[in-house]
Amino acid sequence: xxxxxxxxxxxxxxxxxxxxxxxxxxxxxxxxxxxxxxxxxxxxxxxxxxxxxxxxxxxxxxxxxxxxxxxxxxxxxxxxxxxxxxxxxxxxxxxxxxxxxxxxxxxxxxxxxxxxxxxxxxxxxxxxxxxxxxxxxxxxxxxxxxxxxxxxxxxxxxxxxxxxxxxxxxxxxxxxxxxxxxxxxxxxxxxxxxxxxxxxxxxxxxxxxxxxxxxxxxxxxxxxxxxxxxxxxxxxxxxxxxxxxxxxxxxxxxxxxxxxxxxxxxxxxxxxxxxxxxxxxxxxxxxxxxxxxxxxxxxxxxxxxxxxxxxxxxxxxxxxxxxxxxxxxxxxxxxxxxxxxxxxxxxxxxxxxxxxxxxxxxxxxxxxxxxxxxxxxxxxxxxxxxxxxxxxxxxxxxxxxxxxxxxxxxxxxxxxxxxxxxxxxxxxxxxxxxxxxxxxxxxxxxxxxxxxxxxxxxxxxxxxxxxxxxxxxxxxxxxxxxx
Amino acid sequence: xxxxxxxxxxxxxxxxxxxxxxxxxxxxxxxxxxxxxxxxxxxxxxxxxxxxxxxxxxxxxxxxxxxxxxxxxxxxxxxxxxxxxxxxxxxxxxxxxxxxxxxxxxxxxxxxxxxxxxxxxxx
Numbered sequence: 001x002x003x004x005x006x007x008x009x010x011x012x013x014x015x016x017x018x019x020x021x022x023x024x025x026x027x028x029x030x031x032x033x034x035x036x037x038x039x040x041x042x043x044x045x046x047x048x049x050x051x052x053x054x055x056x057x058x059x060x061x062x063x064x065x066x067x068x069x070x071x072x073x074x075x076x077x078x079x080x081x082x083x084x085x086x087x088x089x090x091x092x093x094x095x096x097x098x099x100x101x102x103x104x105x106x107x108x109x110x111x112x113x114x115x116x117x118x119x120x121x122x123x124x125x126x127x128x129x130x131x132x133x134x135x136x137x138x139x140x141x142x143x144x145x146x147x148x149x150x151x152x153x154x155x156x157x158x159x160x161x162x163x164x165x166x167x168x169x170x171x172x173x174x175x176x177x178x179x180x181x182x183x184x185x186x187x188x189x190x191x192x193x194x195x196x197x198x199x200x201x202x203x204x205x206x207x208x209x210x211x212x213x214x215x216x217x218x219x220x221x222x223x224x225x226x227x228x229x230x231x232x233x234x235x236x237x238x239x240x241x242x243x244x245x246x247x248x249x250x251x252x253x254x255x256x257x258x259x260x261x262x263x264x265x266x267x268x269x270x271x272x273x274x275x276x277x278x279x280x281x282x283x284x285x286x287x288x289x290x291x292x293x294x295x296x297x298x299x300x301x302x303x304x305x306x307x308x309x310x311x312x313x314x315x316x317x318x319x320x321x322x323x324x325x326x327x328x329x330x331x332x333x334x335x336x337x338x339x340x341x342x343x344x345x346x347x348x349x350x351x352x353x354x355x356x357x358x359x360x361x362x363x364x365x366x367x368x369x370x371x372x373x374x375x376x377x378x379x380x381x382x383x384x385x386x387x388x389x390x391x392x393x394x395x396x397x398x399x400x401x402x403x404x405x406x407x408x409x410x411x412x413x414x415x416x417x418x419x420x421x422x423x424x425x426x427x428x429x430x431x432x433x434x435x436x437x438x439x440x441x442x443x444x445x446x447x448x449x450x451x452x453x454x455x456x457x458x459x460x461x462x463x464x465x466x467x468x469x470x471x472x473x474x475x476x477x478x479x480x481x482x483x
Numbered sequence: 484x485x486x487x488x489x490x491x492x493x494x495x496x497x498x499x500x501x502x503x504x505x506x507x508x509x510x511x512x513x514x515x516x517x518x519x520x521x522x523x524x525x526x527x528x529x530x531x532x533x534x535x536x537x538x539x540x541x542x543x544x545x546x547x548x549x550x551x552x553x554x555x556x557x558x559x560x561x562x563x564x565x566x567x568x569x570x571x572x573x574x575x576x577x578x579x580x581x582x583x584x585x586x587x588x589x590x591x592x593x594x595x596x597x598x599x600x601x602x603x604x605x606x
Contacts, residue, residue: 409539409540410539410540411492411516411539411540413539414492414539439542439544439545440517440537440538440539440540440541440542440545441539443536443537443538443542443543443544443573444537444538444539444542446537447537447563472572473572473573473576474572474576474579477544477545477548477576477580480544480545480548480580
């Protein structure tokens, strides 16, 4: 195929562009030859026809776009890059599980924002190079930053846009391209000029320290204290690991569902880990935990559906995440766009932390939109709940509780379990229970009438769902029977 | 007359069984869960143990296993019931692990005394 014409400078830039960008964003990967990021195994639902599909196509169109400019300014502000290197670092060892999905999310998001004449390609190091045909350099920066934020929201939840690198070409130095980080605040400030009606502020202005009369103490200003707590929780979620607790369907004598649990390291306890849900408390990190858990489950659902596995994955999501309309919309969007019919057949969404007595109409608002995106929606309530009449008609298909981490005596837990199960029977719901730590509690749960049961006393967590496994009551006592 | 240990977390059921057995002329000691039942077994050395299956702290199957570990020829009757699911599987396992008999709740007092008699006589 004949190469399109162009200046020598342009040709040199084309040949080195992807390699330079890859080196800038990920030096380890840059040692390998640049090529297109590997394609997903099946075409995604949002593939834009305008996207560059191979190297020749990208270079041809890039030449065309850039040749419209004068040679000296051909790159400045025109070539923009979005990179996932920091996201990769954030996921750590889990990245391999997420890489293909992250690439698909990034591509889908970018392609949604492309218009006629725009082009993009990608590098091996999860960097996406874009050139916008119609936008000014400042407009392109804003658009890229917003695309970056949207990718961050899909991958990591809210507030992590800074993890998506957005850079723009600013100059050509010795045949190489120089890039500059794009900070939305600066771009907007430049674009808005002296518009005093809009104030861009990163954080609240520092409060004047409250001075005690005797000068002996100086309280920490409220915003700083809040920041410390959030920082600690962010660190906690930085080292997430996901496991699945096998759930025993005692009526069918099988393990057929796997409940996804995010775990974090326990401080000063070696390699031991605890459930992230317990550790995060109510400090506002749960929505991000939910998004990370959602991503992991979607990745595994994809694998399981492709392997034609017949089992269920239980995806927990907090009531508070779904209660806020913007977060709910985003959560649903990700489920809608990143799952297909086969994956949804395997998915059970568990709404966690449903307050007692929440109105039935409110529950319907939350459960209704989830139902088309999964096999069923179940609700987890406090074990002390004793009236489920408000849940009837909400669309939920089962009610459960979690006793993991509870320090109550078994006698007390069994009394609660009996009451809870009786109340679910009265409301005509099947019931399930998580986190049973002992065989006596399992026996108690069976006696009370819980249909699905999990916990260390049933089976240890597994890294990946294994499939449907026969599990009879005798298996619970396997160690006794052997002895 | 025999010394019988009754282990059941349900105080009403436990006291009812104690009353039936005492009326039948037996000496009875009782415990409210498997752990306390094991302690009573070690200290009292009963001729027969009647244990519930579903109990806190240590349920009946594990208790039967431990008793058999201490005294392989111990005479044990397992009882279970009261839940929303059938208890036949629990009782099958109890028999498999060495319980002489297995009784589903609710039971008839005369039937209980007959089974206790058969167990003590080794029939």
